[in-house]
Amino acid sequence: MVFSASHSVFIICRDAAGIAGNIFAFGLFLSPIHTYRRIIRNRSTEEFSGLPYIYALLNCLICVWYGSPLVSSDNILIMTVNSAGAVFQLVYIALFIIYAEKSKKVRMLGLLLAVFGLCAIIVFGSLQMTDLVMRRLIVGLLSCVSLISMFASPLFIINLVIRTKSVEFMPFYLSLSTFLMSTSFFLYGIFNYDLFIYVPNGIGTILGIVQLALYFYYKDSSKEDSREPLIVPYP
Template sequence: MLPGRGMELDLYDFCTFAVGIAGNLLAFVLFLSPVPTFRRIVRNQSTESFSGLPYVYSLLNCLICLWYGLPWVTPGVILVATVNSVGAFFQLMYISIFILYAPAAKRMKMSVMLAGVFVLFLLIIYISLDMFSGRSRQNFVGYLSVASLISMFASPLFIINLVIQTRSVEYMPFYLSLSTFLISISFFGYGMLLRDFFIYIPNGIGTVLGALQLIIYAHYSKAERRGERLSLLGS
């Protein structure tokens, strides 16, 4: 071993682990960020104009990324598995609450989508174990995780459309957007350190989309406050 080489490797491993842990902690904040929204839903016993679609996307994404992070698919990225196992639990809780308080038509739609997520996930596990092995299995699940991550990061774009139409950020939770942005940056760095294409590419895209959400939030929340001040002056 070359002098100093072991220290370089130890420092690299430490940095990789530290960035991964930071991503896990930020992800925990992300998973808790919808709590105020669901407190409102429970308090009002109505889902109002909130959409359950982002939570369905998030559940599917967490399940696929959890599978990608397990040793049967990708050894050495266990922090991906840990964060997504916790994420899957939280998303399932949120979806259950949403179904409980949603109108009948929306409740049925969400229930069908939830069942579809589990059927699809079990199908992915079966296909990846039965038809692929080694690197080809990692590639198969990896490309699926990239697609699901991009879909999850893009799902708030539906809410952005509502914000633009109503010129109000009422239904766009700020902390959800902020947490998405921060966790994307963390796992982008984690993926870059691991040189894992399937981690850094979707999280790089998530960083850009998260920044876009924050910019739109800042613009319309400022316009909303300005409108409120003008209304007070007019009265």
């Protein structure tokens, strides 16, 4: 009876953390809107790069597959948040292609097809594994590596903040959203006993703390309005 009650509490805590992570993730999904308002207004992608959105889409699609019932039956909230993230990235990529010059259009379309092709290979290959434990292990490792590399992307921004002593390129609410989302999914992974979730999000939590600490340390040095960075992590 005690074990059953304890297990129920863990499930409630897990689901609460996952739902919170889904909510906080929207702060990250919406972060490029400032950039795209400028692109649409100027009808040009200027010097902005579309690569971060391509990579974010690949990350989301891999994590969607890991969270699907065909790979892991207890990670539905991972599938939902990354499904939403994939939709946002597709919209951003579509807008980028619309307003990019011809050479960039061709490149982005090629990269988009490459992402879909790679994901199809991952899905088809993993489905050939009849051992469900091995399937979850392989796809989990891929999603973990993808998430860690995505969470490592703010290191460039952190280095820029320290070098310039300015938080111009590291908006507070984006850093806060990163920290809250990473912490939520770190707890979700802990409660779900899933190291493929709590390890990368634990790293994301640490990086989020570093970003917030730097923000409060250097915020008085920033005189200009913040701009949204182009690289955004997803769970």
